[in-house]
Amino acid sequence: MKQLASTLLVLLPTASLAAGGIDVARGPDSTIYGNCVPSLVVENQSAETVDYLQVDLVLTLADGQKRTVELQSAYRDGVLYPIAPGGRATLKQHLDTSRAIGVQCSEIGGRMVGQTICEAGGKACLSPLSVRP
Secondary structure (H helix, E strand, O other): OHHHHHHHHHHHHHHHHHHOOEEEEEOOOEEEOOEEEOOEEEEEOOOOOEOEEEEEEEEEEOOOOEEEEEEEOOOOOOOOOOEOOOOEEEEEOOOOOOOOOOOOHHHEEEEEEEEEEEEEOOEEOOOOEEEEO
């Protein structure tokens, strides 16, 4: 009986972490130099530490044009800011390395996800990734 209780205590936290994934949801928009800069908020409910996360957000503008914005957890070739299990982070557009979308936030009509890049331990993330832009 004592062995069963200790086994359950070890398995319960692991089972609860394994059930989670990496959830990404719309964050606050900001305006920088007259340009809308969207963001996404990440909640790492998985058991793995995310080293790098990028979500390409495809924006549909009021005039029908589409623009793609790369939202990243860190600079691709710079210092990483790992997102530990249970941690939160914000994916941002780095305006010094990417082009601004050139419109106000009120001119964005729709948002959808393009590609995603998720890396943990130098490999693709194993945990499920959910993005709600």
